[in-house]
Amino acid sequence: MKKIKQLLSFFKKSVFEKNLVLLIGYTTNNLLLFQTALNHRSVKEHPTENNERLEFLGDAIISSVVADYLFKKYPYKGEGFLTEMRSKMVNRQQLNHIAIQMGLKRLTKFNKLDGGLKTSQIFGNTLEALVGAIYLDKKYEFTKKWIVNKMIQPYLFMDELELIDINIKNKIIGWALKQGKQVDFVLAGEQLEGRRRLFTINVVLDGEVIASQKGYTKKDASQMAAQKAIETLGL
Amino acid sequence: MKKIKQLLSFFKKSVFEKNLVLLIGYTTNNLLLFQTALNHRSVKEHPTENNERLEFLGDAIISSVVADYLFKKYPYKGEGFLTEMRSKMVNRQQLNHIAIQMGLKRLTKFNKLDGGLKTSQIFGNTLEALVGAIYLDKKYEFTKKWIVNKMIQPYLFMDELELIDINIKNKIIGWALKQGKQVDFVLAGEQLEGRRRLFTINVVLDGEVIASQKGYTKKDASQMAAQKAIETLGL
Known part of the structure; x- marks a missing residue:
């Protein structure tokens, strides 16, 4: 009712x-x-x-x-x-x-x-x-x-x-593969900020550094560097 | 009790x-x-x-x-x-x-x-x-x-x-307009501080950088750069 x-x-x-x-x-x-x-x-x-x-x-x-x-x-x-x-x-x-x-x-x-x-x-x-x-x-x-x-x-x-963010790194790697280029994520530095370690990751495309970022974990730094590289490359 | x-x-x-x-x-x-x-x-x-x-x-x-x-x-x-x-x-x-x-x-x-x-x-x-x-x-x-x-x-x-007029940025833009000058707020840099992005904004007056400030958001950095520019210009 x-x-x-x-x-x-x-x-x-x-x-x-x-x-x-x-x-x-x-x-x-x-x-x-x-x-x-x-x-x-x-x-x-x-x-x-x-x-x-x-x-x-x-x-x-x-x-x-x-x-x-x-x-x-x-x-x-x-x-x-x-x-x-x-x-x-x-x-x-x-x-x-x-x-x-x-x-x-x-x-x-x-x-x-x-x-x-x-x-x-x-x-x-x-x-x-x-x-x-x-x-x-x-x-x-x-x-x-x-x-x-x-x-x-x-x-x-x-x-x-x-x-989605995992794919940022993969996106560049996939792109490089198709282009016949070599892309590497390289640990370029490690410093102390207070008691914490701060990592620098470089994105290297055919031997040339195209992006570099710092982060408290290597994964963070890699993600940010990948994001920057994507912007630089206009992907 | x-x-x-x-x-x-x-x-x-x-x-x-x-x-x-x-x-x-x-x-x-x-x-x-x-x-x-x-x-x-x-x-x-x-x-x-x-x-x-x-x-x-x-x-x-x-x-x-x-x-x-x-x-x-x-x-x-x-x-x-x-x-x-x-x-x-x-x-x-x-x-x-x-x-x-x-x-x-x-x-x-x-x-x-x-x-x-x-x-x-x-x-x-x-x-x-x-x-x-x-x-x-x-x-x-x-x-x-x-x-x-x-x-x-x-x-x-x-x-x-x-x-309070927090839109200090507008104050400079208005002033420049009156003076027949060109003022721009330019993103001059972006870096990582820990997990946070830190932006650098330059205030450019007729092609010359007159102030530069960093902030966790572009808006914050712009406001602070505008404040600095106002002091520099004596407005």
């Missing part, structure tokens, strides 16, 4: 309300708040009517929830790893990708004719604004679960994301 | 526990968590024993709470204003200043002999770690109140912060 009542009340809703329920997964009384979250600046100029304030808020909430998620998922990993994983999870492209898969492309109101419009970011920004609205509507703990269940679990594959 | 019991139990505590109660304002059972929050990397190398993981978490929580605080305090202001106010409230110097006033200088465990140590940031980082610990101990809503009551209300004077 309760299910039927819910179903009936669903069909009485406006198209916007129906879409919203399907998007956020619950019924809200704050329709205006969510309308604001879906308004790009190109359709509403005033700060109280477009989604930029909510985007500011939602961006911070997503960062916190992801920090908490990573802190607990990887209890033995250092801050550097956690920071890196977070930026893999919530960078502009990733958020935009998630937003489009959620269907935000159809729901976001924006003006295609606006010259300054970067459509590569707009849906990710709307997703941040949506999270800001959910946070204002339902507070932090609810929003935390929402982010984990609706954003992280379905769209972010942690095992794959973990592997 | 209850007050007396509380007082008696306070005197039974260890020195560390007493200091902790005075610092955070409540009694916790998670002593180990707070000990970790007060350990700088220079005294404990392992990620599970020093405060860097908690700093990562606390930094995000502070950003969220401040975003929420500003969102509600300034209901008609745009995202740009909110972002700027947040960076005035929680930049490195400000956090370090608050931390020292809270007494974290005496409670943080660090090794002065460590060469890589920047004491200008260490207490602010400890404060972030402390917030991370409070969040794990008492969840978000409690931590939110803690940040507002213990960090914002006593140490951050919003009226004054509103008046």
Whole structure:
């Protein structure tokens, strides 16, 4: 009976309300708040009517929830790893990708004719604004679960994301192989910084040093050097 | 009677526990968590024993709470204003200043002999770690109140912060425009300091470098370089 009542009340809703329920997964009384979250600046100029304030808020909430998620998922990993994983999870492209898969492309109101419009970011920004609205509507703990269940679990594959940085070194090695060139990662130095050892790794391409980085572990230094080499080579 | 019991139990505590109660304002059972929050990397190398993981978490929580605080305090202001106010409230110097006033200088465990140590940031980082610990101990809503009551209300004077023009960079750009000169902020270098990237920004006036500063973010480095340039130019 309760299910039927819910179903009936669903069909009485406006198209916007129906879409919203399907998007956020619950019924809200704050329709205006969510309308604001879906308004790009190109359709509403005033700060109280477009989604930029909510985007500011939602961006911070997503960062916190992801920090908490990573802190607990990887209890033995250092801050550097956690920071890196977070930026893999919530960078502009990733958020935009998630937003489009959620269907935000159809729901976001924006003006295609606006010259300054970067459509590569707009849906990710709307997703941040949506999270800001959910946070204002339902507070932090609810929003935390929402982010984990609706954003992280379905769209972010942690095992794959973990592997991405390993591929940086492989990327150069693979590239060199194809080019018939020789690439080496060489330990070029080891110094003491306080009580800690600091390693310098050089990336050497056919005998020439093309990148050099320091790090507290050889692996860190190698990764950073590989990243720099990729930028230098324009790969 | 209850007050007396509380007082008696306070005197039974260890020195560390007493200091902790005075610092955070409540009694916790998670002593180990707070000990970790007060350990700088220079005294404990392992990620599970020093405060860097908690700093990562606390930094995000502070950003969220401040975003929420500003969102509600300034209901008609745009995202740009909110972002700027947040960076005035929680930049490195400000956090370090608050931390020292809270007494974290005496409670943080660090090794002065460590060469890589920047004491200008260490207490602010400890404060972030402390917030991370409070969040794990008492969840978000409690931590939110803690940040507002213990960090914002006593140490951050919003009226004054509103008046500070932190966008020093704009000041020089505006000045150069009036003078018919060309000013550029150029990324002159990027190096690794431990796991963190350190950026060097040069201020270039009509092709001549007039200031150069390093920072952990390009924005920080730009601001500091702009400050230096202003002093050099006597603006």
